[in-house]
Amino acid sequence: MKEKKQLRVFKIIKEHVINNKKEYAIIFLIFVIGIFSGVFFVNHLQETPKTEITNYLNQFIEKFKELENINRIELLKNSVVQNIGLAIIIWFFGTTVIGIPIVFAIILYRGFCLGYTISLCITIMGLGKGISFILIILLLQNILLIPAILALAVSGIKLYKSIMKDKTKENIKIEILRHTIFSTIMLIVLIIASTIEIFISTNLLKVVIKYF
Secondary structure, three states: OHHHHHHHHHHHHHHHHHHOHHHHHHHHHHHHHHHHHHHHHHHOOOHHHHHHHHHHHHHHHHHHHHOOOOOHHHHHHHHHHHHHHHHHHHHHHHOOHHHHHHHHHHHHHHHHHHHHHHHHHHHHHOHHHHHHHHHHHHHHHHHHHHHHHHHHHHHHHHHHHHHHHOOOHHHHHHHHHHHHHHHHHHHHHHHHHHHHHHHHHHHHHHHHHHHO
C-alpha cells in the first residue's frame, strides 16, 4: 500500500514536470546562470575582501568546534520563517502579471548565492575539504529546497500564461486557487528542508567539523 502511494506521488510529480517542461527549462537555465555568476564573482574578488571572508569562515569553524550546545529549536524557527517568507514572496509575485520578472530575479539570486558559497568554500578550503564541507552543509536540504523553489516559480509562470489566455474573472480565481494550493504544498516541502538542515546537516557538521 505504501509503495503504491509512493509510486503514485512519483507519477504525479513526473507528469507535472513533463507538462511544464518548457517552464522548468527556463527557470533551471536562470538558476544555472545565477550559479555561474556566483562562481565568476568569487573568482574575480580582490585579495582584500577574499582575505576578510576567509578569516570570517575560519572564525565560524573555530567557534562551531567550541560550541557545546546548539539551540536547534531557535535555528529551526529562523530557518522556517526565512523559507515561509521566501515562499510567500514567490507566491505573491507569481500571482501578479508584472511580478514574473521579480520571480526570475529571485531564482537568479538563489543560484548566485549557491554558486558563491560553493566557489568560496572550494577556494578557501581547497577542493577536497571544500567539497566535503559543501556536501555536509548544503546537499541534504537543497535536494528538497531547490526543486521546491523552482517549482514555485514554474507555478507562477503557469498562472501568468493561464491568465493571459483567459482573462475572465472565473478563470483567474480558479488559477490563483491552484497556484495557492500548489504553493502551500511546496511550503511544506521547504519546512521539511529546514528540518533536515537543522537536525541532520547541523549534527553531521558537528561530528566532522574537527577535520576542517
